[in-house]
Amino acid sequence: MESQIKRFFRETAKTKLNKYHAFLRSKLKREIREHGKSEEWKTILKSIERSENPIKIEGELLRFGNGEKDYSNALVKLKPWRKGPLQFGSTIIETEWRSDWKWERIKKQDIDLNEKFILDIGAGNGYYLFRMLEAGAKVALGVDPTILFNYQFAAMQKVSSKNNAFLLPLRSEHLPAFEIFDVVACLGVLYHRRSPIDQLKELHSFLKPQGKLLLETLILPEKEKEEIIIPEDRYAKMSNVWFIPSEKALQIMLQRSGFSQIEAVDVTRTSVEEQRATKWMDFQSLSDFLDPDDSDKTIEGYPAPTRALIIATKP
Ligand SMILES: C[S@@+](CC[C@H](N)C(=O)[O-])C[C@H]1O[C@@H](n2cnc3c(N)ncnc32)[C@H](O)[C@@H]1O
Numbered sequence: 001m002e003s004q005i006k007r008f009f010r011e012t013a014k015t016k017l018n019k020y021h022a023f024l025r026s027k028l029k030r031e032i033r034e035h036g037k038s039e040e041w042k043t044i045l046k047s048i049e050r051s052e053n054p055i056k057i058e059g060e061l062l063r064f065g066n067g068e069k070d071y072s073n074a075l076v077k078l079k080p081w082r083k084g085p086l087q088f089g090s091t092i093i094e095t096e097w098r099s100d101w102k103w104e105r106i107k108k109q110d111i112d113l114n115e116k117f118i119l120d121i122g123a124g125n126g127y128y129l130f131r132m133l134e135a136g137a138k139v140a141l142g143v144d145p146t147i148l149f150n151y152q153f154a155a156m157q158k159v160s161s162k163n164n165a166f167l168l169p170l171r172s173e174h175l176p177a178f179e180i181f182d183v184v185a186c187l188g189v190l191y192h193r194r195s196p197i198d199q200l201k202e203l204h205s206f207l208k209p210q211g212k213l214l215l216e217t218l219i220l221p222e223k224e225k226e227e228i229i230i231p232e233d234r235y236a237k238m239s240n241v242w243f244i245p246s247e248k249a250l251q252i253m254l255q256r257s258g259f260s261q262i263e264a265v266d267v268t269r270t271s272v273e274e275q276r277a278t279k280w281m282d283f284q285s286l287s288d289f290l291d292p293d294d295s296d297k298t299i300e301g302y303p304a305p306t307r308a309l310i311i312a313t314k315p
Pocket of ligand 1: 124144
């Protein structure tokens with residue numbers, strides 16, 4: 001993880017991100033909380049031999065490393081793998097999420113990513129950063145506070161040739177008001193924030209004028225009502241879901257946070273094929289979170305997960 005942080009500062013020194021290096025260094029110093037398993041993850045990372053291989057997309061797989069090498073002994077110790085599917089050498093990682101499906105929904109929108117600076121808030125293991133580079137982005141910077149995902153990203157980079165995907169172990173609220181990014185993505189994060197308007201205002205502050213926000217979040221299936229539910233306790237067994245708005249309520253929240261040209265370009269009910277337990281993510285997954293007698297409802301009786309993809313502009 002440290003090597004990825006150093007790589008970020010080295011490789012972006014001659015870009016417009018340079019202006020924020022001192023701020024980011026001080027935040028990293030103050031905010032990084034290593035995990036109890038960090039030493040174990042560092043040892044695993046050391047065991048992966050460094051090599052330089054182009055990152056490829058083949059069919060549904062995002063591929064890293066030398067195609068013949070078996071990386072399974074090391075990578076199994078970095079479970080759970082949530083975002084993918086991935087292939088490391090000859091090792092195929094069936095991840096919890098078919099992130100390629102979400103990417104297809106994004107790609108359909110034809111947002112111009114060519115030569116753009118992109119920021120991905122809550123980037124997980126960095127899956128979408130690589131897809132954004134493939135779509136022509138100049139720099140794809142992600143932040144995610146989950147330390148394991150930063151080690152997974154470091155494993156991907158350890159077997160890859162030079163590229164401009166970077167991941168820092170920070171939270172959205174640790175970042176400065178950059179005002180330089182052409183596109184800011186925030187996929188599957190908003191409902192985890194206790195203060196959603198603050199999150200939207202942060203996203204707004206990262207964008208340059210005319211920049212595009214790509215927001216994906218849980219919504220209620222009711223289209224017309226201006227309604228927000230706050231789960232009494234858990235939602236789909238998650239204790240960190242703080243609110244779910246209707247599409248209309250979400251549009252108002254975006255507008256009040258300073259965005260214009262707000263459009264829900266896709267609304268998709270999450271299926272048990274898109275989010276499922278696999279041998280690389282062997283905890284419970286969506287099928288365990290739904291009411292066994294009524295799959296329209298979560299086990300707690302709330303509407304089953306439906307996600308909207310919104311594109312909005314910073315005027
Ligand atoms: C449901 S996952 C979504 C991952 C990925 N964006 C996707 O759509 O597949 C939510 C991610 O947000 C991260 N996260 C949670 N709170 C965050 C915050 N305040 N700032 C940035 N990331 C955060 C979590 O660590 C987790 O990786």
